[in-house]
Amino acid sequence: MNNAHSIILEAKGLSKRFGGLIAVDEVSIAVQKLGVTSIIGPNGAGKSTLFNLLSGTFLPDNGAVHIDGVDVTRLSPEGRLFSGMARSFQITNLFFDLTVMDNLRIASQVLEPRSHLYLPLEKSEIALKRANELLEEFGLEDSRGQLAGALSHGQQRRLEIAVTLATRPKLLLLDEPTQGMSQVDTHETADLIKRVGLNTTVLLIEHDVDLVMDLSKTVFVMAQGRKLAEGAPGEVRKNPLVQAAYFGEELA
Structure with missing residues (x-):
């Protein structure tokens, strides 16, 4: 059983409807502090809508979101930033x-x-100091004077994660951070996310199931707008409902 003090993000009964489509249907999740927690599911499962509800991009039709026990359901993404949440997006x-x-x-x-x-x-001495810390932490010292638009796709995604950590959030939401990356960049980013998770809680949406299983301490599985399963990667991998949701393909 989860201790309430170990939970940093909790969603209770979140629902979101777009016209006649129920994109998220009474979903409840609890994210433990530190480490990497992931949300997976087939296309159309409701992952992105749930992520947008958690980050404040969308307001729910029903349900509530709490950060460290504080109700942030009606706060904007900017308001949640001051509650300790930051997020990245699929598009750089x-x-x-x-x-x-x-x-x-x-x-x-x-x-x-x-x-x-x-x-x-x-x-701005404080901002300058923090920027230099992030340059070193993310291995971007040699690129400090380069235009962000001139970086490789992998470097841009690395920089974006660094930018989201600039405010020292306690909770970081990453939306498909390895999308479009080469295999080498994907491995480097995975290692980076692991390191970030040592000091910051990371909630991840990721299409690469093998990567999720390697990175995560807890995995939530969405299907047709509902939470289908949750647990440690090994438990989720063996869950027959999860296998069925992925069209019978083994998560191996």
């Missing part, structure tokens, strides 16, 4: 015409006191 969300360093420094600006709001970026 960077300032392509700015350098790697400037992307990180702008993202870190929220750490500055409000009195520094209108100071030039080069005067």
Whole structure:
């Protein structure tokens, strides 16, 4: 049984309807602190809608979302940022015409006191320090002066994860971070996510089931808008309902 103090994100009875389509139907999940938790499911299962409900991009028709026991159901994504949640998107969300360093420094600006709001970026010492920390942590020192738009796809995704961590969130939502990556970039990103999970709770949507099974301590499986199963990767892999949801293909 989960201890309430070990839960960082809890959703209770979330539902979302688009016209006659019930995209998410009474879904409840509880995400434990630290490590990687993943949401998987076949196309159309409701994963992305659930993710958008958890992040505040969509408001639910029914149900509630709590972060560390605090109700954030009606908060915007920006409001949830100040509650300790940050997220990435399927499509890279960077300032392509700015350098790697400037992307990180702008993202870190929220750490500055409000009195520094209108100071030039080069005067923002806290943001500058955090940006330099992220350059080192994510192996981007050699790219600090490059335009974000000139980076490889793998480097852009790495930078985007760094940007989402600029505010030191306690909960990071990653939406298909390895989409479109080469095998080498995928492995490097997986290692990076593992390291991030040592100090930050990571909730992941990912199409690469093998990657999910390797990274995660807990896996939630969605199908037809409902939670089909949850548990440790080994349990989920053997679940006959999960096998059926993936059209009879073994999650091996």
